[in-house]
Amino acid sequence: MSYECLLYETKDRVATLTLNRPDRLNALGGTLREDLTAGLMRAIDDPDVRVIVITGAGKGFCAGGDVKAMQDANQAGRGRPLMERVAPSRDRTVLLMRDSPKPLIAAVNGAAAGAGMNLALACDIRLASSAARFSQAFVRRGLHPDWGGTYFLPRVVGMAKACEMIFTGQILDAEEARHLGIVSAVHPPERLLPATYELATKIALGPPIAIRLARRALYRNADADLQSSLEFETFAQNICADTEDAREGIRAFVEKREPTFSGR
DSSP: OOOOSSSEEEEEEEEEEEEGGGGGOOOOOOOHHHHHHHHHHHHHHHHTTTTTEEEEETTTTEEEEEEHHHHHHHTTTTOOHHHHHHHHHHHHHHHHHHHHHEEEEEEEEEEEHHHHHHHTOOOOSSEETTOOEEOOOOGTTOOOOTHHHHHHHHHHHHHHHHHHHHHHHEEEEEHHHHHSSSSSEEHHHHHHHHEEEHHHHHHHTOOOOHHHHHHHHHHHHOOOOHHHHHHHHHHHHHHTSHHHHHHHHHHHHHTTTTTOOOOO
16 A cells, blocks of 8 residues: 555554655645555554554654645635644544554654644654754744644643743754653654664564553543542553463563563
């Protein structure tokens, strides 16, 4: 299966989705939104894939909405309310990422602006190139954040900093983003993908059932009270304890070797 604006490849149980509109810094125009959703669904449905990596082709990660396409549509009289135009596909993609049973890692290789930054925030883990830049650029275009920005950003950087970034369109370099917890690590450009694959492969070697349930618990419990969080942990632990992976993990510990997890 091929895509017009997305490169898709798998290796060592890791699926890599590369946004592929480098001439537009991978702005979310053309068929990119639809291709990204289709690629995510493909990776989620593939039993041989355990981790999903999202990155960008060329110098940018994702420049957000295709502003030139918006202007062309307005000049041609094709402009419609933004919600009517993009919300269904946008929301489907963001919800698909949040509900994914498999971890998502963003390898932010360059500019991540507006919706592009929020696409990265929708991933579980973010690594950045030293060339990466982050901004909530919407205000500079007279627009409102979308792709979950008002949901994800304050949960990562706190409400005050989220307000500052959204109200001003402030641009952060990679080290500033790391300091704020937007990314976990910053690497030289040539080391970003190797470092990302090292992390992705390490996760992919883990027990997929336990990781899937832990991911679900982390997001569910972020907005839950302690009692219901403890109850869900017990529910998830009971499921994990009854798996072949748990038995293999215990055997491997006793036998002083690395476990081989089968996902059963």
